[in-house]
Amino acid sequence: xSGVTQTPKHLITATGQRVTxxxxxxxxxLSVYWYQQSLDQGxxxxxxxxxxxxxxxxxxxxxxxxxxxxxxxxxxxxxxxELGDSALYFCASSVPQQGALNYGYxxxxxxxLTVV
Amino acid sequence: GESVGLHLPTLSVxxxxxxxxxxxxxxxxxxxxxxxxxxxxxxxxxxxxxxxxMDKRQGQRVTVLLNKTVKHLSLQIAATQPGDSAxxxxxxxxxxxxxxxxxxxxxxxxLVKP
Numbered sequence: 001x002s003g004v005t006q007t008p009k010h011l012i013t014a015t016g017q018r019v020t021x022x023x024x025x026x027x028x029x030l031s032v033y034w035y036q037q038s039l040d041q042g043x044x045x046x047x048x049x050x051x052x053x054x055x056x057x058x059x060x061x062x063x064x065x066x067x068x069x070x071x072x073x074x075x076x077x078x079x080x081x082e083l084g085d086s087a088l089y090f091c092a093s094s095v096p097q098q099g100a101l102n103y104g105y106x107x108x109x110x111x112x113l114t115v116v
Numbered sequence: 117g118e119s120v121g122l123h124l125p126t127l128s129v130x131x132x133x134x135x136x137x138x139x140x141x142x143x144x145x146x147x148x149x150x151x152x153x154x155x156x157x158x159x160x161x162x163x164x165x166x167x168x169x170m171d172k173r174q175g176q177r178v179t180v181l182l183n184k185t186v187k188h189l190s191l192q193i194a195a196t197q198p199g200d201s202a203x204x205x206x207x208x209x210x211x212x213x214x215x216x217x218x219x220x221x222x223x224x225x226x227l228v229k230p
Binding site: 002004035042043045090092103104105106107108109110112 | 150152157158159160161162165205207218219220221222223
């Protein structure tokens with residue numbers, strides 16, 4: 001157990017629908033990152049939150065949005081789903097303090113989204 | 117923008133042999149590097165990291181080498197075992213944590229043959 005919890009583990013939904021993926025970061029970590037990984041592909045950075053605020057944005061579609069709540073858990077919302085959105089979605093969290101040394105990310109086990 | 121790439125997409129290794137996975141990065145400002153291992157259906161796991169003030173770091177059966185002159189990173193796995201079969205990602209970024217987004221390379225798949 002990495003300490004980063006993602007739910008649900010699996011999700012099957014139809015095209016055009018909307019889903020919400022949830023992530024609880026490791027205790028004490030303020031930064032949350034979302035990544036998308038399509039079959040046999042690398043990790044595509046979507047978005048980062050730091051202590052409730054959006055910090056960095058990657059290749060995130062306008063149909064996708066995220067937020068981080070006061071208790072630091074984060075949700076990734078995917079709407080108007082298309083077949084091509086089928087992928088593994090990973091959440092990661094990292095060292096909290098501003099100016100702290102980087103110790104990399106701790107990843108959750110992912111949510112496998114299948115759009116049919 | 118920064119890119120981190122890998123020379124070989126797939127590496128087949130005989131069990132017991134040593135594995136070497138190579139990676140090139142383009143941002144000379146990167147001063148922190150990590151190797152992650154991702155087994156099928158799981159999230160990436162931290163293996164070893166190295167900061168730019170070092171050129172070599174050893175862990176348990178793994179060694180990371182950093183050549184800042186040519187912006188090259190490698191991961192050596194000694195006595196490769198079946199459990200080492202996975203995709204390996206090299207990652208680069210800044211040594212300061214907050215607000216830092218690490219850049220993942222495309223990954224190298226290591227297949228260990230019995």
